[in-house]
Amino acid sequence: MNTNTQISAADREAVTAAEVTTIIGLEVHVQLQTKSKLFCGCSTLFGQEPNTQTCPVCTGMPGSLPVLNKQALKLSIKTGLALNCEIAKHTKWDRKNYFYPDLPKGYQISQLDQPICGVGYLDISDSDGAFEPKRVEIERAHLEEDAGKSSHDESGRGGKSKIDLNRTGTPLLEIVTRPDMRSAAEAKAFLQSLKMILTYIEVSDCNMQEGSLRCDGNINLHINVGGQKIATPIVEIKNMNSFRAAERALDYEVKRQLAEWKETGGTIEGAPKRTFGWDDQAEVTIAQREKEEAADYRYFPDPDLIAVVTTDEQIDAIREEIGTLPSRLRNDLVREHQLSEYDANVLVNQGRGVVDYFLSVAKTCDNSKLAINWVNQEVLRHLNETNSAIDQYPIGSDGMGDLLKRITDGDLDQTRGKDVLSAMMEDSIDAAAAIEKLGIRQVDSSELDSLCQQLLDANPKVVAQVQEGKVKALGALVGQARKINPNVNPGTLQANLRKMLGVDG
Amino acid sequence: MSNAIDRKTALHVGKLARLELTDAQADASAKHLASILSYVDQLAEVEVPEDIEPFFGATESVNAVRDDEVRPSMDRETILRNAPDSDGEFYRVPPVFG
Structure with missing residues (x-):
């Protein structure tokens, strides 16, 4: 059992935050942006009528056979390359066996010992200096199929559960980090950085409301007490449905584990990993019902599927498609367009579409300074207020560039320029027509x-x-x-x- | 070579398969499982040269893939006909908790 010398309650109580190190690892499930499911041709569209996107393969009918979607494999490799992972030349499929009503086959097709992506890393930092820049290592990333969606009777009357299998078989990439994060802030930064990369390389929309990006965290504490180093039992936190929720759940769990240890002295020795759920309303983590027996998934190679072999040429071709990643793009904007670090950060955080919009506007008006001010202020304000994306912005980059060119040339001052922009948006007209309409002319x-x-x-x-x-x-x-x-x-x-x-x- | 399976192991395997076994059934299953394992153990007698790579399936072919194209799904009425219980939209199953 506990091999440590017994630490007295008084000694435990005297431990301060300085002697506590938080250890966090993350498991992130990313839904890949394919049109069809991983092993059948059913659509992956979200929000359709229940059970209208299923077939004998994804409902596990006897005699049906899965066939791998090559786009899902390609997007997995693309993600692996963007995360500096080793890409497996030979990868295979395994069955993870468990019973749950939203898993019709009684097993999930996953990858046990030959994941498509091996060891990699992601560098994270915080612009406000909440932590020192650091590297988070990726343990692996494997491709697997999603389960269906259950809805349970919450009236307390024990009504039947309802199952929708539309999501069953949707491709997921599970990205597993090493326990390299030392605070909830670092975990949040990792998730934000990961999401930005995944959306930049267009492998996932990462829409957390629709479950395209789901995150579980493993967390415990290493405590230095009177020369002894002890570790608290590991807890896996599920149901962290937003980055904010992840940060708050992990922060809460740090306090909870410290309080629990001070009370009971319980350490990792002999303590199985427990699962907690995050309750976003109550802002607490809650222990989930313990299974009577430890999970026993009895993995074995799926005899319905054959191995996948990927060549260096294929991997190189996918690497070509990645384009500039956010961290590199930030540096380029600062160097080539003389943007401030702050402006470059704001811009890149908006995603590839807004960056491309800026680049086009800056080129047309030949004035990066003016372009960044207008994009980061006028354009982003409008997108925030209307909760819309850049491709829905009423003024194209040509029109905006034309307007800003007139300001650069001294035909308009910025205040009048904003009047012109309003008129352009209201009447869907170009800058020349808006200037005409407002009766703006040079004062002789x-x-x-x-x-x-x-x-x-x-x-x-x-x-x-x-x-x-x-x-x-x-x-x-x-x-x-x-x-x-x-x-x-x-x-x-x-x-x-x-x-x-x-x-x- | 001993492949003795005790009652506890048989009950555990039964539980994983969602089978409720009486002690007598568990003992009988233990005997059957042991005999199956002994049969498969004959493979261990084969001498495998060092340089042989592990082999995971019944074929050496690789890369059976399809293009990412949506094909029509089955209509809901037909597919739900396979379910013991449904409300016409969802499968209905006994209450599941957490």
């Missing part, structure tokens, strides 16, 4: 002179201040000028006023 010099004279006559105090050397006082006249003529450019106006007052330069 005689018009500007007479406007300036009018302002100077009406503001003797400002004139006096300027003559005393407070040139900045002129700024107060911009608002007045705009009321008289909204087309006036603030920069040109101030320059002209200075000239008329003889304080130019």
Whole structure:
């Protein structure tokens, strides 16, 4: 049993946070973006009528035979390459046997000892410096089929459970990390970084609401107490349905395990791994009912499927398709477009579509600084407010580039530019038509002179201040000028006023 | 070569297969299982040269794959006809808890 010298309750109570190291490993199930299921031609579309996307293969009818979807294999290899994994040249299929009503065959086709992706890694960091940049090692990633969806009677009257098998057989890639994370913040950063890579390389939409990305965490504590190092029993947390939930569940579990150990002194020796579920409403982890016997999946090679052999040429061809990964893209944007780290981060976090939009706008208007300000502010605000994606944004990158080119060229100031953008969106017109509609035209010099004279006559105090050397006082006249003529450019106006007052330069 | 299977092991295997065995049935199963294992053990008598790679299936062919194309599923009414119980939309099964 417990090989440690007994640690007294008083010594346990005296342990501080500094002597506690949190150990976290993650298992992430990613639904691959295929049109059809892993081993049959049924559609993988989400949200369809229950049991309308099944066939004899995915419902486990006797005599039916699975045939591997080659796109699922390709997306798995693509993911493995993006995560720096070794790719297996020879991979095979195994049956994981267990009984559950949403698993009609009585086994799940998975990969036990020859996963498609072997050891790899993902580097994580935090822009706010919550932790030092670090490398999280990937243990493996294997391809398997999803189970169906059960809904249970929650009235407490013991009604029957309902099963929908539409999801049964959908391809999942299970990515398993080593226990390399030391805080909930690191785990959250890993998940965010992973999601960004997976969406960039277009292997999954990672939609957590639809279950395209599901995460379980294994966590325990290493505690240094009076020269002894002890470990608390490992807990697997399920049902962490958002990144925020994952972070909060793991944070909660750290506190719970420390409190439990202080109370009972129980360590990992002789303690089987337990499963807890995260209750997002109550904000607690809850122990799930223990199985009477340890899981015994009796894996064996699936005799219905044959091995898959992948060549170096095939792997290289897939590598070609990956494109620039987010971390590299961030560096490129800073170096080649002179974006700040912050702006590059915001942009890249929005996904490939927004980055491409920016690149196109910046090219058209030849002004990266202006382009990033408008994309990160005007465009992203609209996307957030309307909860929409960049491909639904009403102004294409050509139209936006054209508008920003006019601002760069000095035909419009930014304030008027925003009016033009609104008009473009409201009436679905281009920048030229919006400028026409708003009656924006260049203010000619005689018009500007007479406007300036009018302002100077009406503001003797400002004139006096300027003559005393407070040139900045002129700024107060911009608002007045705009009321008289909204087309006036603030920069040109101030320059002209200075000239008329003889304080130019 | 001993392939003795005790009653406890037989009951465990029965449980994994969702079979409820009486002690008498468990003892009988233990005997059958032991005899099956002894039969399969004949394979152990074959001398395998060192350089032979493990072999997982009945064929040496590899890479039977299909393109990612959606094919029509079976209509729900037909497929649910296989179920002992359904409500026309879902399979219905005895209550399952966690």
